[in-house]
Amino acid sequence: MSIQWKRVALIGVLAVGSSCAVPSRAPQPAPTVPTPRTESGANASVTSPVVLVTIDGVRWQEVFEGTDTGLSHAPFRPSRLLVPHLDRLMRERGAAIGAPGRGFIRATGPSFVSLPGYTEILTGRAPIGCQDNTCATVATPTFLDEAHATGAKVAAFGSWEMLDRAISSRPGSFPVSVGRSANESEVDPWPGVGNFRPDRLTAELVLRHLADEQPDVLYVGLGEPDEYGHRDDYAGYLAALAYADSFVGRLMDTLDHMGPRGTRTHVIVTADHGRSRDFKGHGGAHPESARVWLVAAGPSIAARGRVVSTRERHLADIAPTLRGLVGLPQARDLGRDRERGWAGEPLAELLQAGTSPIAHATPSPPSPQ
Numbered sequence: 275m276s277i278q279w280k281r282v283a284l285i286g287v288l289a290v291g292s293s294c295a296v297p298s299r300a301p302q303p304a305p306t307v308p309t310p311r312t313e314s315g316a317n318a319s320v321t322s323p324v325v326l327v328t329i330d331g332v333r334w335q336e337v338f339e340g341t342d343t344g345l346s347h348a349p350f351r352p353s354r355l356l357v358p359h360l361d362r363l364m365r366e367r368g369a370a371i372g373a374p375g376r377g378f379i380r381a382t383g384p385s386f387v388s389l390p391g392y393t394e395i396l397t398g399r400a401p402i403g404c405q406d407n408t409c410a411t412v413a414t415p416t417f418l419d420e421a422h423a424t425g426a427k428v429a430a431f432g433s434w435e436m437l438d439r440a441i442s443s444r445p446g447s448f449p450v451s452v453g454r455s456a457n458e459s460e461v462d463p464w465p466g467v468g469n470f471r472p473d474r475l476t477a478e479l480v481l482r483h484l485a486d487e488q489p490d491v492l493y494v495g496l497g498e499p500d501e502y503g504h505r506d507d508y509a510g511y512l513a514a515l516a517y518a519d520s521f522v523g524r525l526m527d528t529l530d531h532m533g534p535r536g537t538r539t540h541v542i543v544t545a546d547h548g549r550s551r552d553f554k555g556h557g558g559a560h561p562e563s564a565r566v567w568l569v570a571a572g573p574s575i576a577a578r579g580r581v582v583s584t585r586e587r588h589l590a591d592i593a594p595t596l597r598g599l600v601g602l603p604q605a606r607d608l609g610r611d612r613e614r615g616w617a618g619e620p621l622a623e624l625l626q627a628g629t630s631p632i633a634h635a636t637p638s639p640p641s642p643q
Contacts, residue, residue: 320426320490321601322573323539325525326592328395328493329518330388330434331500331556332545334567336515338373338580345508345553357515359523360543360569367526368541368571369581369624377583380564381547382590382615387557391546391589392440392495398593398605400615404440411439417593420602421491422448429483432495433476435469441493451479452495465501465510473498473514477521484528488535491600496521506554526571540572540599544592568592574599574625581623590618 335342337360340352354361364370372379381391382400389409390401396416403413415423419442422428428448430441435453438445453469454461463470473496480494496518502510522543529536548563549556556563566589571577594604598620605617 320421320424322599323488323490323492323535324572324596324599325484325492325494325529325539325541326395326596327522327525327541327543328392328495329499329515329543329545330495330497331503331547331549332515332518332567333549333553334372334374334565336512337567337569338370341512342508342553346512356512357519359519359526363522363526363541363543363571364569365577365579367577368569368575369578370567370569371581371583371587371621371624372565372567373580376580377585377587379544379566379568379583379587379589379591381566382588383558383561383564385558386547386560386563388434388500388546389436389440392437394589395544395546395592396440396493397615398590398597398618400588400590402615407436409439411445412441412443415443416441417596417602418491418493419443419447420597421600424602426490426600427487428491429487429489430493430495431476431480431483432493433471433473433497434466434495435471437495449483451476465498465505465507465514470497470501473517473521477517477524480521481524481528484525485532488532491596494525503549503554503556508553511553538573540570540574540596542568542570542592542596544568544589546589568621570621570624572599576625583621583623587621588618590616591621592618594618594620595624 336353337357338353340356341348341350343350371377382394385405387407389407390404393401393404393409393412396418397412397414398417399414403409418428418430430450430452432452437452438450441450441452442448454463454471458471458475461471461475464472476494476496480492483489484492498514499511499518502514525541529539529541545566547556548565550560550563594617597604
């Protein structure tokens with residue numbers, strides 16, 4: 275069972291109930307940055323703290339190029355203005371995978387929807403047993419489970435309530451807050467439905483927890499861009515993406531205020547899937563929606579901007595990369611496994627030569643795709 279968290283102060287200003295219309299309700303970034311505590315004793319088993327952020331359904335086009343004027347019906351905005359924090363992160367502090375002309379990173383599929391994507395990201399394996407958004411709780415231990423088993427301080431937050439099925443094979447082992455809690459039952463889930471929690475609430479919980487608890491491993495799943503995408507609301511999608519980008523900026527500001535601990539932290543930002551050519555959809559009927567992107571920064575990642583991947587990369591390669599950064603052993607069974615799926619391998623092209631424990635990891639077999 276997910277551990278429920280107290281509401282942040284912003285809840286009181288939210289509207290109650292959901293509208294059938296599609297008005298403009300673009301989330302606005304909060305200007306404050308929580309003041310971190312003095313660094314507590316770091317877990318001896320953790321080489322470097324890590325923060326993994328996923329932004330549901332965000333296309334590579336906006337991250338690397340800018341707005342689609344055919345969808346926006348407005349003047350073109352380049353990525354450096356649309357997502358300035360991600361753009362600066364990849365140019366000035368880190369690196370990016372999946373940029374045009376630099377190789378590909380994609381969901382393995384064959385169903386390019388959220389729960390299989392999150393399962394692949396967090397287990398480091400092709401999602402053989404999960405191909406839709408109704409999958410059971412993951413049976414394979416996730417990267418978060420593995421880190422927690424070593425004594426690392428782990429926490430996970432997400433806007434979409436179904437995320438808990440991909441986060442841990444041992445629910446209740448570490449703090450998890452996904453979707454609206456019982457205390458948030460009157461919060462309008464817009465632009466989502468059901469128990470979706472608006473990204474601005476998830477963001478506030480994350481930043482407060484990071485400053486107060488200083489976890490060794492932190493996972494964050496934002497979801498509004500995909501919700502607006504399914505509404506075929508490109509303006510809402512862009513506003514939600516801009517908010518997610520502002521969250522990345524606030525996250526980096528919080529880490530920068532943490533002193534040595536923040537300096538030692540690696541940050542990876544990616545998406546669970548892309549979008550169809552008509553923007554609104556994604557999935558197995560739209561193979562182009564497999565393509566994603568990844569931006570990363572930290573002490574083992576040189577500021578090199580858009581790096582080249584010499585072969586196709588997959589979401590399954592993210593967990594092995596995180597294992598190496600944290601100091602966990604890599605999976606031994608790198609071959610295909612009929613029940614658990616083939617394992618990914620570390621994204622060595624992200625790393626500074628000779629500075630990372632994962633730079634020379636044994637590779638896994640090529641993608642079956």
